Every structure is written in C-alpha cells, then in structure tokens.
Amino acid sequence: MKTIQAVTYPVHFQKESYKELSKLIEEKNYSTIFILVDENTLEHCYPKFIPNLATDKRIEVIEIESGEINKNLETCTGVWNVLTELEADRKSLLITLGGGVITDLGGFVASCFKRGIDFVNIPTTLLSMVDASVGGKTGVDLGVLKNQIGLFSNPEMVLVDDAYLQTVTPREIRSGTAEIIKYGLTYDIKLFNEIKHNKNLEISDLIFTSINIKNEVVLQDPKENGLRKILNFGHTIGHAIESYFLESEHKNNLTHGEAIAIGMICECFVSAELLNFPKEKLKEVKETIVSIYGKTAILKEDFPSIIDLLKHDKKNVNGQVNFVLLNDYEDYKLDCKVSEDLVIKSIEYYNS
Amino acid sequence: MKTIQAVTYPVHFQKESYKELSKLIEEKNYSTIFILVDENTLEHCYPKFIPNLATDKRIEVIEIESGEINKNLETCTGVWNVLTELEADRKSLLITLGGGVITDLGGFVASCFKRGIDFVNIPTTLLSMVDASVGGKTGVDLGVLKNQIGLFSNPEMVLVDDAYLQTVTPREIRSGTAEIIKYGLTYDIKLFNEIKHNKNLEISDLIFTSINIKNEVVLQDPKENGLRKILNFGHTIGHAIESYFLESEHKNNLTHGEAIAIGMICECFVSAELLNFPKEKLKEVKETIVSIYGKTAILKEDFPSIIDLLKHDKKNVNGQVNFVLLNDYEDYKLDCKVSEDLVIKSIEYYNS
Numbered sequence: 001m002k003t004i005q006a007v008t009y010p011v012h013f014q015k016e017s018y019k020e021l022s023k024l025i026e027e028k029n030y031s032t033i034f035i036l037v038d039e040n041t042l043e044h045c046y047p048k049f050i051p052n053l054a055t056d057k058r059i060e061v062i063e064i065e066s067g068e069i070n071k072n073l074e075t076c077t078g079v080w081n082v083l084t085e086l087e088a089d090r091k092s093l094l095i096t097l098g099g100g101v102i103t104d105l106g107g108f109v110a111s112c113f114k115r116g117i118d119f120v121n122i123p124t125t126l127l128s129m130v131d132a133s134v135g136g137k138t139g140v141d142l143g144v145l146k147n148q149i150g151l152f153s154n155p156e157m158v159l160v161d162d163a164y165l166q167t168v169t170p171r172e173i174r175s176g177t178a179e180i181i182k183y184g185l186t187y188d189i190k191l192f193n194e195i196k197h198n199k200n201l202e203i204s205d206l207i208f209t210s211i212n213i214k215n216e217v218v219l220q221d222p223k224e225n226g227l228r229k230i231l232n233f234g235h236t237i238g239h240a241i242e243s244y245f246l247e248s249e250h251k252n253n254l255t256h257g258e259a260i261a262i263g264m265i266c267e268c269f270v271s272a273e274l275l276n277f278p279k280e281k282l283k284e285v286k287e288t289i290v291s292i293y294g295k296t297a298i299l300k301e302d303f304p305s306i307i308d309l310l311k312h313d314k315k316n317v318n319g320q321v322n323f324v325l326l327n328d329y330e331d332y333k334l335d336c337k338v339s340e341d342l343v344i345k346s347i348e349y350y351n352s
Numbered sequence: 353m354k355t356i357q358a359v360t361y362p363v364h365f366q367k368e369s370y371k372e373l374s375k376l377i378e379e380k381n382y383s384t385i386f387i388l389v390d391e392n393t394l395e396h397c398y399p400k401f402i403p404n405l406a407t408d409k410r411i412e413v414i415e416i417e418s419g420e421i422n423k424n425l426e427t428c429t430g431v432w433n434v435l436t437e438l439e440a441d442r443k444s445l446l447i448t449l450g451g452g453v454i455t456d457l458g459g460f461v462a463s464c465f466k467r468g469i470d471f472v473n474i475p476t477t478l479l480s481m482v483d484a485s486v487g488g489k490t491g492v493d494l495g496v497l498k499n500q501i502g503l504f505s506n507p508e509m510v511l512v513d514d515a516y517l518q519t520v521t522p523r524e525i526r527s528g529t530a531e532i533i534k535y536g537l538t539y540d541i542k543l544f545n546e547i548k549h550n551k552n553l554e555i556s557d558l559i560f561t562s563i564n565i566k567n568e569v570v571l572q573d574p575k576e577n578g579l580r581k582i583l584n585f586g587h588t589i590g591h592a593i594e595s596y597f598l599e600s601e602h603k604n605n606l607t608h609g610e611a612i613a614i615g616m617i618c619e620c621f622v623s624a625e626l627l628n629f630p631k632e633k634l635k636e637v638k639e640t641i642v643s644i645y646g647k648t649a650i651l652k653e654d655f656p657s658i659i660d661l662l663k664h665d666k667k668n669v670n671g672q673v674n675f676v677l678l679n680d681y682e683d684y685k686l687d688c689k690v691s692e693d694l695v696i697k698s699i700e701y702y703n704s
Contacts, residue, residue: 081495087671112503116503151467
C-alpha cells in the first residue's frame, strides 16, 4: 500500500511503516521515546507494536485511563507532569498508540510541552485511522464540549496498520464506519454503496480510500475556511447528540460514530427540506444507517438540551449555527442557516 | 515612532496604535471583543484604554487574578469556561491588557480556544513591552516550572503605549530594565552604557531600541535554533533562582527581572571562567546590576534546589543544561556545557 503524503508529513501503511518510524528516530536522534497508551492499548496493541520498534533509545510508557470522559485538561496536566518527572526535553518524541482520545490528546500534549515536541500518531481504531490520522487537528474536551481546546498541529508521521483492528470491538468498527459513510455521501458515493451492499468489505482498501479523500480535502483547505467544512457533515447535530448523551446520567453513552450516524440522517432530512436533497436518497441513507446502527431513542424531553448544545458548536459565528448540507450525493452547500424548529423536526424524522 | 514589522504582525507605538487597532477590528469584522485584564490593569489601565477603542462591537471584560502564581492551567481553564459561557466563537478577538502573565497566558488561551482565535497584545509593564511584545512565545507555568506549557503563536498586532508605565511601580520598571541590560550585553552595548550612566534615560527610546533588537533576532531565528538563544542569556540560572524563590515559603518572591539580573552576573562569571570574558567587564556588570537591584541573599542551603531546578530548563537536551555565554560584550557562544560546581561558584561570586 502506497504512502500518502499529507501537508507536511507522510502516512505510512502496514508493516512497511515501522521501518519508516525507525528511520525517523535514527535521523532525528531523539533523546527519549515516550509512548502514550491507555490500559486497553497497553494490553492489546503495545505487545504488537514494541517488537517492531528498532531503536536503542530510552523508551518510557505513559498510561492514561481510556474513554472520552478522560479527554480533558486534567489528563493533559497529568501527562505533562509525568513528562517533566521523566525529564522529557525538546528532543523527545511522543508516540501516541491508541484511538481518537489518545491521538487527539497526545498531539495536543506534545504540541504544548515546552512549546512543542515531535509526535507520531499510531491510530489503533478504525475511527482514528480514517478520521484522526490526517488533518492536524489535536485537542481535548472542555466539560462536555468536544475538542473545545486544541490546535492545528502536525505529527512527524502517521502509521496505519490494520492489524490493530483485531484488538477492537465490532461496536468500534461500526463507529469508524460512520466516518467512511460520511466520505461516501459528501465526496465519493462509491464508498457509501460498498458499505450499503456490504459485499467483500475489504477494510484496508476502505481505510486507504478514506484517508486519501480526507487528505485531498485537507490539502486544499487546511484551516477549514471552505471545502474542509464538508468533513463536518453529520457532525453539527451529531456532536450535540453525542455531548448530550455524554453528560446525561440516565443515558448510555453513544460512540462518536453512532452519534454522527444519527446526525447524518438528521442533516440529510434538513437538506431535503431546504435544498431539495432527493427524498428517495434520504430514505436510502436512513435505511442503510439504521440497518447498521439500529435506533436510539431520543425523547422529546431531550430536545431542549440538544438544541442548547448546538449553540456551542465551534463552527458558529455570531450565535448562528452553521451547517454543511447536501444538494445531492457528492454535492454540498456550506454555511447553511437552519432554524431550531427544523433541527427538532429532523430528530423527529430520525425517530419515526 | 515608527511601526516595527515583526514576522507576521506589526508592533505599533503610542497614540497612533489605537487607530490601527480600530482599523483591524473593522477589517476583520470580529463578532465580539474580549479584553483580558487582572484586578490592577482593570483599575489602572482599562480606563486609559477603553476611550481609545472605537468600535460598536460587543465588548466583554474577563478578569483574572494578578501574579505569576496564577499563570497556570487552572486560570486558563477558568478563562476558557468564561469564553464559552459568553458564547465566544471563532470570529472573536481577545485583547490582552496587562503584564507578562496576562500577555503570555492570554496568547495561549486564544491560540487553543476552538483551535485558535485572534489576539492582540497590549503590554502594560516595561517587562512585557520589551520582552513579551515580540517573539510569539505564549504559555503558562506547570507547578514552579516557568512557561513549561505553551506555544509559538503570533498576535494580530501589538500596541506599545508607554503611558501605561505611569501605572506600575518603580520595582516593576527595574524588572523590565533587566531585559534591556540583556539586550545591551549580548547585542548592543550602548543600551547597557546608557543604563549604567543613567543620564537622561528616555524610556520610550529604550523600549523602541529593545523591541527592534528582539525583532531582528527573532526574524532571523523564529524557532530558537541558533541566534535567538542569546535572549536566554542570564535566564538559565536566573529562571532557576526565580522558580526557587517562587516555591520557597520562607523567601520573598523575586521579580523576573531581579532574578535575571542575578542570573546575568552569574553567567558573566561563568563566561569569565570558561571563555575569557574580561574580568574588568565582569566587575562592571556586577557593580552596575547591584547598584540598581541591591543584593539578595542566596544561602548555601538553597544551592541544591536551584541546581535541581536547572535540570528542568527547557533548553536542556539529554539531561545536559545548555548555556549561552559571552566571549565579550556583543559576542556570544551558544550551547555551552557548564558543571554544577561552576554554577555554584558563580552564585558564590554573586554573594561575595
């Protein structure tokens, strides 16, 4: 599988990638290699990774607790303190080994430590491979507000090895699939059709194609002034639902992908109402997504809090929520204003 | 006074600067203007500033507690929460109005909020005018470790109006003077001589010259790979002493400049020992600095902790402390290794 060249760094694939990592460590002559893991990736991924790491540098493992709930500044402070105690210096390298929490938080931690040390991302979940491996977004949540604190900051390289997917649950694979569906609906409908028909789902190819799409988009618009906003499709309503389920004591958490899947149905509905997105395609999207994710009850009493969370979306300007909508498959419209009323109707459509 | 053009932004001076700020706000069409102050700058500087701000945008003031002790992540989290509550969006502007704590912390807060909003620095102390207004360093302390967490991030513009210096104490003016002495010793000895002879000390000119020097240095080496390290002269031992006094319950805090002044005497001593920096100039530096700052007792029992703090200096690589030393006035040598023993001797020389 070919290397993908992102803005300032390469994404390497499979076994070959470890050679590139060893080469980087050799060339940059890092003082110490820190590896950021959680309890799951320490148990399941670290043993797969470490035999591939050919270096005689000092290696230190830093473990944080897994889960979106720990993707916050307190965890960052903990890691910064450990880095300090272990005498990390500006020539240290931080390798993140894990899902989106580890790669997003780890990238932020590295970028702010002593005004920035190098980092390398090794995503181990489908979601982090297809979504977080390209694009330079790092960050943590502030309360329930996702990625409210963060930076655009690029790793030295990204390693994508789908062998790590053997370590994750089917639910996580479904979570990552939502982002692949998003690339399909907004950019290349073939991806959506492959998932819909589910024939010979060759995961490495889906990953490679998804990263390629994301990379094309990000290269054209790194700072999200235009085109890159399509990557937020499904995420405006989706993030609000995800945050709401995260903060509600009486709700089970949704995975990111489960929330975004709901968000895509809602935003296709809004697109149909405002932009004549074809009704039969709306039906197709809903059926396909529900067949993969099932249905999650969103009650009438949940609506006000979800609407309230929408107001904190990072894309808002002047208190106005900005949506990316679809005229049709692969045909988007940026910066659409949507009334609260229509958002509620879209959730009702999802429920129906 | 002419505008100085820094890497990606201008430094404007005196009354003229407010017109430039109003123009920026107009052009960028910010959604809201947030002004970060502490209780002192709210009382003394804000009333001078606000009549100069010609805009009909929403203005919100965010107040934090003054003092280096509050330059930490907890304060950042507080400001991020307030920004969120006040519905700051990506088109918001943060104006920092204060000394180094406000400008360093405010720049960091802005750069990480929703992956970065614009900020403008208005330094109100001599130290922040001559040191923090150019160079793009933002950050906060981690425990007693100064600026351990931070970023290189540039403001949209910097406003330097020495009218704000009427609001600060003589002790603060002395603190800022230490950085001017540093520019003198490392880059342009005329500045040092002016301060030494103290005749017609025209503060606006000293500020302008100092910012110009810093800007020349930073333009040549923005990421501190070479030349820019001269700005750390006096700061290696100085920071350790500053941190030590900050964390010691039985010591009065030193200002940054007071600590750096001691650091410059110590590092001139080390320069004389290792690099033949002329002994009579060492004497001249010590006498001049002591005549301004007096003497602070650094006891034998303080030495081990100070040495320990040196080990966390951001410039260290592989546990080795890196010093900038002087062959002579205006003639530096980078990346010098200095033994612990010699550091202790240098502090004893200061005490003598």
